[in-house]
Amino acid sequence: MGTLLRVRNLITSFNTSEGQVVAVNGVDIDIKEGRVLGVVGESGCGKSVTSLSIMRLLPKSNGIIAAGIIEYNGQDIVQLSEAEMRNIRGNEIAMIFQEPMTALNPVLPVGEQIGEALEIHQSLTLKSRENRLRCIELLKMVGIPRAEEIVDEYPHQLSGGMRQRVMIAIALSCHPRLLIADEPTTALDVTIQAQVLDLIRQLKKQLGMAIMFITHDLGVIAEMADDVIVMYAGKIVEEADTYTLFTNPRHPYTQGLLASRPDKMKRDEKLHCIRGMVPSPLDMPPGCAFAPRCDHCLPACYQAMPRLKDIEPNHRIRCWLAEQGCNN
Amino acid sequence: MNRKLVEVRNLKKYFPIRGGVFSKKIGDVKAVDDITFDIREGEIFGLVGESGCGKSTTGRTILNLCPPTAGSVVFAGQTIFDVAENTYINKAKMQKLRRNMQIIFQDPFASLDPRMSVGAIISEGLVKHKLATRREALERAKELLELCGIRYDNVMKYPHEFSGGQRQRISIARSLALNPQFIIGDEPIAALDVSIQAQVLTLLQDLKEKMNLTYLFISHDLGVIRYFCDRIAVMYLGSFVEVGTSEELFNNPLNPYTQVLLSAMPVADIRDRRKRIILQGDVPDPANPPSGCKFHTRCPYAQKRCSQDEPVEKRISETHQVRCHLVD
Numbered sequence: 001m002g003t004l005l006r007v008r009n010l011i012t013s014f015n016t017s018e019g020q021v022v023a024v025n026g027v028d029i030d031i032k033e034g035r036v037l038g039v040v041g042e043s044g045c046g047k048s049v050t051s052l053s054i055m056r057l058l059p060k061s062n063g064i065i066a067a068g069i070i071e072y073n074g075q076d077i078v079q080l081s082e083a084e085m086r087n088i089r090g091n092e093i094a095m096i097f098q099e100p101m102t103a104l105n106p107v108l109p110v111g112e113q114i115g116e117a118l119e120i121h122q123s124l125t126l127k128s129r130e131n132r133l134r135c136i137e138l139l140k141m142v143g144i145p146r147a148e149e150i151v152d153e154y155p156h157q158l159s160g161g162m163r164q165r166v167m168i169a170i171a172l173s174c175h176p177r178l179l180i181a182d183e184p185t186t187a188l189d190v191t192i193q194a195q196v197l198d199l200i201r202q203l204k205k206q207l208g209m210a211i212m213f214i215t216h217d218l219g220v221i222a223e224m225a226d227d228v229i230v231m232y233a234g235k236i237v238e239e240a241d242t243y244t245l246f247t248n249p250r251h252p253y254t255q256g257l258l259a260s261r262p263d264k265m266k267r268d269e270k271l272h273c274i275r276g277m278v279p280s281p282l283d284m285p286p287g288c289a290f291a292p293r294c295d296h297c298l299p300a301c302y303q304a305m306p307r308l309k310d311i312e313p314n315h316r317i318r319c320w321l322a323e324q325g326c327n328n
Numbered sequence: 329m330n331r332k333l334v335e336v337r338n339l340k341k342y343f344p345i346r347g348g349v350f351s352k353k354i355g356d357v358k359a360v361d362d363i364t365f366d367i368r369e370g371e372i373f374g375l376v377g378e379s380g381c382g383k384s385t386t387g388r389t390i391l392n393l394c395p396p397t398a399g400s401v402v403f404a405g406q407t408i409f410d411v412a413e414n415t416y417i418n419k420a421k422m423q424k425l426r427r428n429m430q431i432i433f434q435d436p437f438a439s440l441d442p443r444m445s446v447g448a449i450i451s452e453g454l455v456k457h458k459l460a461t462r463r464e465a466l467e468r469a470k471e472l473l474e475l476c477g478i479r480y481d482n483v484m485k486y487p488h489e490f491s492g493g494q495r496q497r498i499s500i501a502r503s504l505a506l507n508p509q510f511i512i513g514d515e516p517i518a519a520l521d522v523s524i525q526a527q528v529l530t531l532l533q534d535l536k537e538k539m540n541l542t543y544l545f546i547s548h549d550l551g552v553i554r555y556f557c558d559r560i561a562v563m564y565l566g567s568f569v570e571v572g573t574s575e576e577l578f579n580n581p582l583n584p585y586t587q588v589l590l591s592a593m594p595v596a597d598i599r600d601r602r603k604r605i606i607l608q609g610d611v612p613d614p615a616n617p618p619s620g621c622k623f624h625t626r627c628p629y630a631q632k633r634c635s636q637d638e639p640v641e642k643r644i645s646e647t648h649q650v651r652c653h654l655v656d
Contacts, residue, residue, distance in 0.1 A: 042521040159610045189378040190548065191607045194592035198606050216522060219551075219594030246598035260526035262555030263595045267574060271530050271555075274523040277491055 004178055004210050005031040005054070005093075010068035012046075012053045021281045023049040025234035026068075028308075029212075031178065036204065036211045038225025038242065040218060040257075044278055046234040047214045051180045054212075055095055056085050072178070091121040094171035098183035100163035104155040110166045111135045111151035114173055121174045138169040143199055161192035165199065172203060179204075182214045197223060218257060222246055230254050233279060233289035236308055240315040251317040252294045288320065296321055330369040332402075333510060333542050334390065339363050339399035341382075341389045345615055357615045359385040361566035362399070369509075372536070372543045374557030374574075376550060376589070378611055382566040383546045387512045390544070391429055392422060403429065404509065427457060430503035434515035436495035440487040446473070446498055447483040453505045465505075472501040475538075477531060493524035500531065504539065512544045517552065529556060550593045554578050559647065562586050565614055565622040572648035582650045585623050621653065629654055 007029040013022045024046040031037045039047045052058050053065055056077065069076045077088060097103040105113055114135045118124040124131040132151065139147035142165040155163055164184060171179060181200065185193040197220065204211060213224050221228055221242065228245045230238040230253065238251040249255045259272035276293040279285055285292055291301035300306075300320045308318045342356035359382045367373045375383040388394050390401050392408050400410035406425060409416045417425070433439040440449055450472055451465030460468060470480035476497040478490075487495055496516060503511055513532065517525040529552065535541060547553050553560055554574050561571045562585065570583040581587045591605045607626050612618055618625045624634035631653065639651045 042523060161610055189611075190550070190589060190592045191378060192610065193594070194604055194606055197594075198604070217594060218522070218596035222596050222598050223594050243598050246596065257522055258596060260523050261551060261596050262526075262529070263551040263593075264597060265555050267555060270533075271526045273526045273530055275527070277493060277524065278521075 001032045001034060003030050004033045004073060005029065005212075006069075006071040007050075007054070008069050008071075010050065010053060010070065011066040012049050012058065013064055013066050014059075015062040015064075018282055022066075023234055023281065024053060027231075027234075027236055029229065031210050031212055033177070034208050034210055035226045036213055036224055038221040038228040039212060039214045039231060040216065040221050040228060041231035042216060042278060044233075044281070045231040047231050048182055050231075051095065051182050051212065051214055055089055055093060055180065056080075057089075057095075086120075090117050090171075090176075091174045092176055093178045093180065094174070094176035095180040095182065096164070096167050096171050096184045098186050100160060100167050100187065101155065103167055104163060106155055109152050109154055110139075110158070114138055114151075114166070114170050117170055117173045134173075135169075138173055139166070141172070141203070142166070142169045143195075144169075159192075160188055161195060164188060164192075164196050168196075168199065168203070172207065172209075175207060176209055178210045178212065180212045180214070183216070184213075185220065186215065186217070193220075200224070218261060219263065230257070233284065234281065235289065235305075235318060236316075237290065237319070238317045239308070244312075244315050248315075250311060250315070250322065251319050252296050252321075253290050256293075256295075288318075298324070300324070330371070332366045333369045333371075333404055334367040334544070335400075335402040336366070336390060337364050337400045337402075339386070339389060339401065340397040341385050341394065342397045355615050358566045358617060359614060360389060361617075363561075363563075363566075363568050364399075365561060365568070365571065367510075367542060367544060369542055370536075370540065371559065372545055372557045374553040374560040375544065375546045375563060376548065376553045376560060377563035378548060380611060380614060381563040382614075383563050384514050386563075387431065387514050387544060387546055391426075391431060391512060392417070393431075423457075427453075427506040428508050429510045429512070430506070430508045431512040431514060432496075432499050432503050432516045434518050436492055436499055436519065437487075439499055440495055442487055445484050445486055446490075449487075449498065450483075450502045450505050453502070457506060459506070468505065469501070472504055473498070475504070475535070476501040477527075491524075493520050493528060496520060496524075496528055497531065500528075500535070504535065507539070508541070510542045510544070512546065514546045515548070516545075518547065518549065525552070532556075550589060551595070562589065565612065565617050567622060568649075568651070569623065570648075570650045570652075572644075572650075576645070576648040580648075582644065582648075582655050583623075583652045584627050584629050584654070588628075621651070 010024055010027045012024040013020050041047045054070055065078055070078050115126045115131045118131050119126040135151050136147045144150050144165055185196050225242045227241050229236050232253050238254045256274040274293050287302045287304055291297050298320050306318050306320045306323050308316045309322050310316050311322050340362055341360040342358050344353045345355040347354045377383050389396050398411045401408045447466050447469045450469035454460040454465040470483050474480050478497050517528050545557055559573050560577050561568045564585050570586045588605050588607055609626055620635045620637055621639050624630040634653050639653045641649050641651050642655055643649050
């Protein structure tokens with residue numbers, strides 16, 4: 001299968017009053033057609049900024065893609081003009097955001113918000129009959145009951161789960177080949193989360209798009225992803241297929257994250273804690289960013305950042321332990 | 329068995345809905361609808377359910393932070409209120425009792441006064457209850473900070489200088505200042521990153537041992553609830569549908585809602601991609617709950633009588649109770 005999205009050495013930074021903050025620091029990503037790539041990490045690790053860079057939706061005032069290429073279908077979209085980008089955004093690559101309340105416009109009926117994308121990319125005039133029918137069809141596809149009525153309702157009349165379904169309908173309205181889902185179920189209750197995850201899985205099967213699934217929840221990753229990248233402080237620290245990552249995690253950070261969840265823990269066992277906290281992007285430690293929190297730290301860890309190294313086919317980690325051939 | 333610390337009997341809390349020109353009462357939101365339970369000394373009692381099921385309101389009503397509609401709460405032998413007997417604790421006594429019962433809130437960004445130093449926040453209770461002079465209270469604040477894993481020399485800093493996890497530690501330190509017996513944690517780790525969640529959970533465990541605490545732990549996260557709590561109540565639309573020890577509830581869930589919640593929980597284990605029970609629809613409006621068993625509208629096993637009769641509580645064992653027509 002072909003590579004749909006190829007990101008190389010992406011560096012995204014923000015100018016803040018306290019100085020330049022590098023949020024994404026040299027990230028490489030490959031998403032193959034029809035695959036689900038899970039991106040996992042804690043807040044501030046750069047997972048959302050990576051997705052916003054791909055969509056070219058960084059805040060204009062201070063966010064810049066400082067270096068790197070983002071190749072979509074063989075074309076470097078970093079170089080595209082805003083008008084050319086608009087052709088891709090929402091049409092070829094679509095996105096679902098975390099907060100379905102803030103992502104929808106409260107003063108427009110949901111039908112108009114879906115129809116907008118159809119007008120721009122599929123020249124179905126807004127408020128035309130075909131446009132409306134297509135909106136209803138999309139609402140039905142995402143499992144919304146009474147679609148003929150809901151199409152004229154406003155976001156505040158819908159529950160959180162329904163709003164997220166509307167978001168998905170908007171995102172899928174133009175049959176994107178790549179869907180970026182940024183924490184799409186984080187704001188939802190567990191039973192509703194299960195519904196929405198199931199819906200995304202079904203629609204993927206039906207429409208065959210590739211998905212970049214961003215979340216902090218390893219449980220959701222285990223459920224949804226084919227391949228996983230784990231990010232920490234703006235860099236990828238581990239990359240593998242989902243099975244390998246969960247059965248044989250090799251980076252101390254991934255191991256720590258997995259051990260922090262009490263899901264499989266006996267009640268009298270102590271949780272494993274990663275000590276300390278994520279370093280401030282304004283004050284990164286020299287060497288490996290995880291070194292101050294790591295239990296397997298070597299002297300080398302404080303001096304230089306290790307490379308992302310293959311340790312077996314399709315499994316790479318960024319760790320001095322791997323560089324030095326130690327087994328951890 | 330330890331003695332009962334908190335005894336809740338037939339507790340109800342309705343919020344009136346007002347409408348019309350004269351803001352007449354036109355209905356009730358039945359946030360808490362007839363719940364009965366005990367918490368024994370040294371126990372961790374968990375409340376789990378989806379948003380809007382009344383778990384936070386239960387906590388607040390027990391602490392007498394909002395007036396009850398019906399029922400009684402007895403804390404350490406002292407009646408806080410008994411609506412049927414029309415007895416309510418007087419203000420002075422309640423104030424004294426408050427030393428023994430504290431609460432930790434979910435959002436550490438909203439629950440700390442941004443204009444007070446950490447020292448002032450933690451020592452406020454001591455000064456208010458005239459248990460210490462300002463100087464003594466500040467010394468105590470330093471001890472408490474250290475106990476909660478923050479260096480004592482941070483005592484003059486302000487909340488904005490801390491990360492979310494650190495702020496939650498400060499909230500915990502504040503709740504401990506008056507040497508309480510009983511602490512309610514209202515989603516105390518929900519807003520934190522995975523690795524920080526593990527840290528705070530471990531801190532709560534350690535403090536419980538050190539200070540002989542009893543917790544009411546409110547959470548929507550079943551993985552955390554299972555691991556952390558001794559006994560658990562599952563709430564749906566203001567009622568308990570099942571109560572049991574962690575083992576009983578997770579190894580032998582009897583109410584379909586408990587089963588659904590367990591099956592919806594994403595688990596970070598690739599070998600555990602289970603078949604899920606996916607619920608249809610959303611939680612019904614608590615102002616207009618369904619007749620009979622409140623869960624019957626979404627229950628995969630609902631029968632005719634479920635929509636007619638309210639199920640009564642069935643005792644499976646000394647500790648395990650369930651409300652469901654299908655359990656014999």
